Amino acid sequence: MPHPESDLLPISALQHLLFCERQCALIHVERVWAENRFTAEGQVLHRKAHDGKPETRDGERIARGLPLRSLVLGVSGVADIVLYRPPTGARVSRGSLASRLRRASQDELAEWVVTPVEYKRGKPKKNDSDRVQLCAQAICLEEMHGVTISEGALYYGRLRKRYPVPFDTDLRSSTLSAADRLRDLLYRGVTPPAVREKKCETCSLLPLCLPESMRRRSARAFIDRQLERAAEAES
Template identity: 35%
Template structure:
């Protein structure tokens, strides 16, 4: 029996935002920073130091490794609150603005599902901390979001087991993506233009010399 390929929790957010972005990161180890990703990295450096702290009624674990054997997920939670009443609450830190129902919700819900397996509990809600407005945003971990996690996990695993990158979206998301130059969405979305460009760049030397 072959072991199921593990899906990183962070890949769920990347894939939900743009499948091609996830493919470039997972299959080609490609990544590019911009101002927003640098801010995110700096924020995560502060919260990704393993440790814990105790406040009245709650213990906070930071950089907690989690996994889910059945779904084949693994990753690290930025912070997890363990309340005296038994509630387990994941908190995911993001440098940018929070988008309700966006890709970050998928990553948080996946963390909750992993934590449920680890602590044998049920998690109804987690939080996204937005560095843009410096506050928490509650995310209900409902059945719809749970099904979304399962579906995206399967799609990401299909990318990991395949050899073809997902196609470019070539829409408004591309303008905000730090990987725009690596992806070349406008060029690749126009397959005829892409084929012509390949033909122009990789013509045989003899043929190219005739243009001089």
């Protein structure tokens, strides 16, 4: 059953959920947020992807900062970049590609190749958080345009490389499951308990999520600095 407009959840929350359920609850239930170097770099990368006007390049129309929504999945958000390539063999000049895309009916658009591209600052993750976020964007585009999207791409700024992401049955199933889990988490409104893991080191919410851990780490760092200074003074 379709979700009402007022009930749509942010696509980005799916990435937060699969990275860490506690992080997701802190951000979307408790409305807690903090910046660090990693989030700041990510914001800069997203702005670069969003900024600028749509353009045509290499036979593709490039849309930037495109609003998305899916009433079936119950999510909304913004795509960094969406590539639109006309059907193979179609004669479209550089200047007419934009106007043809604007005038295309849903039946005509169904013949186009539509590819969402999400920008990330780091490198590919072992979990599915980035891929599920991208797949949710594809599901939105499929619903909005009446198309079938077989593949998208993740661009990682640290590696300056684009990685293809096939939208196979398993990934689509994981995306639907994540959307259901997200809705349940936010409906219950309960923040899961903190568990310290290696991935916590890069999380901007670490000082708020585990303040005791941060204080212990700061104390150790202070003692280490004092020992280093004492050793330097003796040498």
